[in-house]
Amino acid sequence: MKHVLLGDEALAQGAIDAGLSGVYAYPGTPSTEITEYIQLHEAKHPSGIFCRWASNEKTAMEAALGMAYMGKRALVCMKHVGMNVCADAFMNAAITGVNGGLVVVAADDPSMHSSQNEQDSRFYAKFAMIPCLEPSSQQETYSMTRYAFELSEQLKTPVLLRVTTRMAHSRAVVETVDTPREQNTMSLPENVQHFILLPAFAKRNYAELVANQPLFIQRSNESVYNSYTKGTKPKKAIITTGIAYNYLMENYDPAEGRSILKITQYPLPTALIEQMVKDGAEEVLVIEEGQPVVEELIHGLVPSTIEVKGRLTGDLPRMGELSPDSVRAALGMPALETKQADDIVVGRPPALCQGCGHRDVYAALNEVAREYPQPRIFGDIGCYTLGALSPFHAIHACVEMGASVTMAKGAADAGQHPAIAVIGDSTFTHSGMTGLLDCVNTKANVVVLISDNLTTGMTGGQDSAGTGRIEQICYGLGVEPEHVRVVVPLPKNMDEIKQVLREEINYNGTSVVIARRECIQTLKRHLKAAKKNS
Amino acid sequence: MKKDIILAGVGGQGILSIATVIGEAAMQENLYLKQAEVHGMAQRGGDVQSNLRLSSEPIMSDLIPQGGADLIISLEPMEALRYIQYLKPDGWIVTASNAYVNIPNYPELEELLAHVRAHKNHVLLDVETLAKQAGAPAQAANMVLLGAAIPMLGIEHDKVMAGIARVFARKGEAVVASNSAAAEAGYQHSCQTTQQ
Numbered sequence A: 001m002k003h004v005l006l007g008d009e010a011l012a013q014g015a016i017d018a019g020l021s022g023v024y025a026y027p028g029t030p031s032t033e034i035t036e037y038i039q040l041h042e043a044k045h046p047s048g049i050f051c052r053w054a055s056n057e058k059t060a061m062e063a064a065l066g067m068a069y070m071g072k073r074a075l076v077c078m079k080h081v082g083m084n085v086c087a088d089a090f091m092n093a094a095i096t097g098v099n100g101g102l103v104v105v106a107a108d109d110p111s112m113h114s115s116q117n118e119q120d121s122r123f124y125a126k127f128a129m130i131p132c133l134e135p136s137s138q139q140e141t142y143s144m145t146r147y148a149f150e151l152s153e154q155l156k157t158p159v160l161l162r163v164t165t166r167m168a169h170s171r172a173v174v175e176t177v178d179t180p181r182e183q184n185t186m187s188l189p190e191n192v193q194h195f196i197l198l199p200a201f202a203k204r205n206y207a208e209l210v211a212n213q214p215l216f217i218q219r220s221n222e223s224v225y226n227s228y229t230k231g232t233k234p235k236k237a238i239i240t241t242g243i244a245y246n247y248l249m250e251n252y253d254p255a256e257g258r259s260i261l262k263i264t265q266y267p268l269p270t271a272l273i274e275q276m277v278k279d280g281a282e283e284v285l286v287i288e289e290g291q292p293v294v295e296e297l298i299h300g301l302v303p304s305t306i307e308v309k310g311r312l313t314g315d316l317p318r319m320g321e322l323s324p325d326s327v328r329a330a331l332g333m334p335a336l337e338t339k340q341a342d343d344i345v346v347g348r349p350p351a352l353c354q355g356c357g358h359r360d361v362y363a364a365l366n367e368v369a370r371e372y373p374q375p376r377i378f379g380d381i382g383c384y385t386l387g388a389l390s391p392f393h394a395i396h397a398c399v400e401m402g403a404s405v406t407m408a409k410g411a412a413d414a415g416q417h418p419a420i421a422v423i424g425d426s427t428f429t430h431s432g433m434t435g436l437l438d439c440v441n442t443k444a445n446v447v448v449l450i451s452d453n454l455t456t457g458m459t460g461g462q463d464s465a466g467t468g469r470i471e472q473i474c475y476g477l478g479v480e481p482e483h484v485r486v487v488v489p490l491p492k493n494m495d496e497i498k499q500v501l502r503e504e505i506n507y508n509g510t511s512v513v514i515a516r517r518e519c520i521q522t523l524k525r526h527l528k529a530a531k532k533n534s
Numbered sequence B: 001m002k003k004d005i006i007l008a009g010v011g012g013q014g015i016l017s018i019a020t021v022i023g024e025a026a027m028q029e030n031l032y033l034k035q036a037e038v039h040g041m042a043q044r045g046g047d048v049q050s051n052l053r054l055s056s057e058p059i060m061s062d063l064i065p066q067g068g069a070d071l072i073i074s075l076e077p078m079e080a081l082r083y084i085q086y087l088k089p090d091g092w093i094v095t096a097s098n099a100y101v102n103i104p105n106y107p108e109l110e111e112l113l114a115h116v117r118a119h120k121n122h123v124l125l126d127v128e129t130l131a132k133q134a135g136a137p138a139q140a141a142n143m144v145l146l147g148a149a150i151p152m153l154g155i156e157h158d159k160v161m162a163g164i165a166r167v168f169a170r171k172g173e174a175v176v177a178s179n180s181a182a183a184e185a186g187y188q189h190s191c192q193t194t195q196q
Helices: A007-017 A032-044 A057-069 A087-096 A122-128 A138-155 A199-211 A213-222 A244-251 A270-278 A293-298 A324-330 A357-369 A383-388 A403-413 A425-441 A470-477 A491-506 A520-533 B015-028 B077-082 B109-117 B127-133 B138-153 B157-171 B173-195
Strands: A002-006 A022-025 A074-079 A102-108 A159-164 A170-175 A227-229 A236-241 A259-263 A283-287 A307-309 A376-378 A419-424 A446-452 A484-487 A511-516 B002-010 B032-036 B047-055 B069-074 B087-096 B122-125
Touching (some): A002 A007, A002 A138, A007 A032, A007 A102, A007 A138, A022 A032, A022 A057, A057 A087, A057 A102, A087 A122, A087 A199, A102 A138, A122 A293, A138 A159, A138 A170, A138 A213, A199 A213, A213 A270, A227 A270, A236 A244, A236 A270, A236 A293, A244 A324, A283 A324, A357 A419, A357 A446, A357 A491, A357 A511, A376 A403, A403 A419, A403 A425, A419 A425, A425 A470, A470 A484, A470 A511, A484 A491, A491 A511, B002 B015, B002 B077, B015 B032, B015 B047, B015 B138, B015 B157, B047 B077, B077 B087, B087 B138, B109 B122, B122 B138, B122 B173, B127 B173, B138 B157, B157 B173
Parallel strands (some): A074 A102, A102 A159, A236 A259, A236 A283, A283 A307, A376 A419, A419 A446, A484 A511, B069 B087, B087 B122
Antiparallel strands (some): A002 A170, A170 B032, A227 A259, B032 B047
């Protein structure tokens, strides 16, 4: 069957067709559509695939490892920074190995279209010493997802599948199989000690993982997804990985006769690289999306007389995603003739929606904060991060999921008052709860303002893990009930919200103010659905 | 056949429905297609674009190179100009003249439209009024724009209209009819102005 699919959707369909039993994920651009596709598919064609959102990437990774422990195939999906959240589970899953197939998807976001950094997840695969796949097209994304599960079960290891924004969010025609593979039946691991990481057992497992490295390299050398073509003028060679291959082929003139090594499976296929050297390569241009991972590694694999070019040498931009234009320049080709950019065009940054509750939260908070000589407001990850921009300019920090609560605590510990955290409900249950417990335990003088829109808004309105239970969670963590306050962020309630904020700022201890009103986007959707059903 | 198209607008305006219809028509023509979209933070009222590539040959890059686009289709006049360096020197701009002002420093509209008109190959149209005149709701303004781009698409008029019918079929006949009427109004406008 042929379909027009986003890279994310091709990946999801590949997993379904590979006999997937569970997908575990926390929403994050550009990975969200993978899980959404499986959820939609499961709603239409129920086949018992577990597909509910997880609280965060770590719980997702661990649950997936549990499913793989039981012999079934599990998928974990996240944006690149989610890898940091689940790193403990991820790194140790490489030590335990797997029973059923375990594929970890990291969707990287070079150029930070919707992220706070552009870390390259291929480093994580190298760090954990497991295979990594990096498909170059939507069709490959589909096929390689199925292949990833096979590889994982054959090598008894998790496999990292890395995509980038331009793959995740670009559509193309994908040909799929007609019938999905049956799901695995439940089975226990052959050797349970593999999953008990006591030092004595872990040492043995780790030694096995190290001993397996030549096998992983051999699989890369033999992989149909890695290919080396000797050129007619092999002095100049190109190594290209994943989606970067497309930018090369968009521009490349075969008459140039360079040798080309296309890599979509790691660890690096050393035999293919050696062959390229034997064929007389004197200069190697490395074209890769993300950080210069291969470019750095290649120095250890080729003689020092070979000149390696790429992002580190300035032949390609050091930062940001590649483009057909930057690759064209690296190939020494002139830019296409074009029109001049027009400077009448001004920036149009994203903004909070009209009618959004976060707006009312910031309107009130800004007014109250102005009453103090040195307010510090620690923001977090979500739509409400846009409160940093005009017209609010309301927050003074935003780092990573949950940091608002604990940075406010650290600031309060340092003597700052008022120290205020602003965090969304989904981010709070992702990574804010443990920080709040730290605040309670030391009676930190902070106000944690939970802007509760009953959803995971930024990524398009996915379920939020704590919906309907935010107060109970705060009580359970030990926040004094009289200092858990709830307001409705609407302009008509402005005086009340400001008063509540003042009272809790002036309370010397840990307070939580919950500003609760449904996300305007999900509200519209719910009203539309209700109208349709009535 | 090869057409590289940049679809532009402001998050939430509905450029992706235009892409869906063109994609549907292209699939029926057995063309290769790649369509890079913007999801995530920018959708909150920021500038958004989609690179839509159609070809009878396999397509490599998901992105269009600077100077490579045959056509910019924009639901907003300033957004059309944002990507002007991607347009071929003889490429076409098909843009709504309706400004979407959600920033304090939006340029003076008449000056902006003069910048659009300075490009020889342009179609500038009031999609909202044309939709209204065609008896279609405001949401169909994007189909007016799509209709106006048909002469430059490299896909026949009837095949694009059939694409509209298929894409909106599940929403009922009335929706198909109003979207088709809107597209037809855009098409007629485009044919008239480009012949002058």
